[in-house]
Amino acid sequence: MAVVRKCFLRCINNTHSPIILPHKEDVVVGRGPITKISDKKCSKSQVSLCADTEAFKVDVKCLGPNTCGVNGFSIKKDETYVLKHADRLELILGRYIHVIEFEPPPIIVTNVTQQLETKRRCEDVNTPNKRSCNESVKKDMDKNENNVNENLENKWEEIDYGKLLIYTAKNVTSKSKIAAYDVDGTIIITKSGRVFPKDYDDWKIVYSEIPGKLKQLHENGYKIVFMTNQAGIARGNTKVSSYKSKIERIVSKIGVPVQVFVSTGKGFYRKPAPGMWNALVEQKNDGVPIDMTVSFFCGDAAGREANWAPKKKKDFSSSDRLLAINLGLNFFTPEEHFLKNRPAPFKLPEFNPSALPKDTSLLNPPDTKLVSGSKEVIIFVGSPGSGKSSFTDTYLVPKGYHHVNRDKLGSWQKCVTDMEAALSAGRSVVIDNTNPDKESRHRFVQIAHKWKVGCRCFVMATSLIHAKHNNK
Structure with a gap:
């Protein structure tokens, strides 16, 4: 499915809402109610920005009389500079710092790819500098070999300023077949019987069949992936280090290599939005195309009504099923997947975004002028x-x-x-x-x-x- 990308200018102090930068449209930013800046050193038309969401870049031009900055360096007035994802724009040099953000963020080109491209360029050019260039590449490749060895160990990463955490266990390999699971209520439940765990040790594997099922899938060429919403992290109710330790112990208990995606708040990464899956596809599967016909998602937030099985409560949500629908993935509940139970009746939300007409005009009547020719x-x-x-x-x-x-x-x-x-x-x-x-x-x-x-x-x-x- 096509990914709709957006670009924002975000204040690092969150003093105002992120400013949307539409694709290939000039946006002027400066002093005023939008930025909450009242300092007259900052012009009302301080900078001009034009985002290219396809190329993940923003052209920036300083318009105001006082110097702007990019990543700590001053920029010249009326000259265009190209900024990328996570670059810092200072509306006044050293002050009013904002960050360029693309959502979803771009795929980060690995050092391996960059080094191979550099090596090819060196080999294609027969110059006196060829030897020094090759020596430089060799040093970089030696460094990368050490990095590869490090990647054989368990690793945590933070994406998009901590909005997404990714845990990659030792020996995880990229595959075309993905077996993806929710965590709470699907892989684990509380030992105490409470709805919410009393501490980070209050968990157990839901069904005894789970480790064996995941091992079988792993042996059959599937990459095992967990995707979980943990908004408590953003609210401050869940300690990041303790939750990371919990995930590591769960994966160790299961006994197969697992890659875990943790959405820490609201927004694009939170299920049923496709952010975590997109991060898997674009950044964490080494470019291996995913076969959507055999891949699947399994979760307990399936929209089942009360008594879908004897004495069973209504599902708290349908977010897992909706994620699968949004992505076009096969979907199973834990009972269907691990216990081979028959599918239970379910109810989806009344509103279905995919049913909206796609050819509706922006304005009604369609020939209405969006912008007036006068004030x-x-x-x-x-x-x-x-x-x-x-x-x-x-x-x-x-x-x-x-x-x-x-x-x-x-x-x-x-x-x-x-x-x-x-x-x-x-x-x-x-x-x-x-x-x-x-x-x-x-x-x-x-x-x-x-x-x-x-x-x-x-x-x-x-x-x-x-x-x-x-x-x-």
Whole structure:
């Protein structure tokens, strides 16, 4: 399935929401309510950014009178610099530091690949420097041989600033066939019988059949993979070092090489979103294509209703089954997979994203102009999760519209003040609030009339169940 990539400019201090950088559209960033920067040394148009989400790069140009920085170095005004994933952009040199982030992140080219390419270039060129070049490559390859030896041991990695943890046990090898499993409720349950473990030792293997089944799959050419949601890590309820130790002991108990993906919070990596699987495909399977016809996912979050088996509770979620549906993978519950039980009835959420029409126009009627040729005010109407902010950040902010949002400013009075300041500066304004009633809309319409500018109302057509799905 095609991966939709996004690019963000994220403040390292999280003083404001990440700024979306649409594909091949110029975005100007500087002092103002979006960045929460009030320092007049930072121009309102301090930098221009243009992301290429296909090439994983962002062209950056300093526009303001004061020097910007990239990765700690000053950059010249009006010259274009190319930034990659995780590069740091300083709106003022050494201050207001932001990071370029692609979601999902790019595949990291290994040193082995780089060294082989370097070696080929050296061999193709017959110059006096050939000997020194080959000697340099040999040293690098010797270093890499040591790294390969290290890879024969158990290894933990952090991806995307700790949003994803990956444990690769000794002797894990990349395969085209993937046997993927949830962890809690699928591979282990609590020894105490509690829903949540009382400590990091409160676990046991769910079924005695599990180790033998995984060993059989491993012998039959499958790579064994675990994928687990652990939002408690981001909330601070789960200690990372203790959870890592728990995973290592679980894998050791099972007795086969396993690669474990741990989503530590909300977002793209959390099931049923495909982030963990994409990381496996793009970064952790050495480029070996995965055969989706024989690969599968097994998990207990399967959407089964109460009493799907005698005295069995309703599944707490359907996220494991939905992940498999999103990816086009075969799916089994633990009972079906390990105990050979018949499939139990299940119920999926009422909203099905894949059933949405794919050829719907952005606006209705379709010939409506998105951007006005003159200064205007756009007032959004829509429930939380209906897509107002995404629409604004994707289509209007890059076109120069000033973004007014009550969630950021705190009150409608501050929204009015911010709106008037933008209009006085000659900018169009978009009011990104729910604005559910006539009274809430009227106050902004009045300001538009006061400034003698056009005013349009954009009503989101997102259904309530769709909005609830987005707002999880």
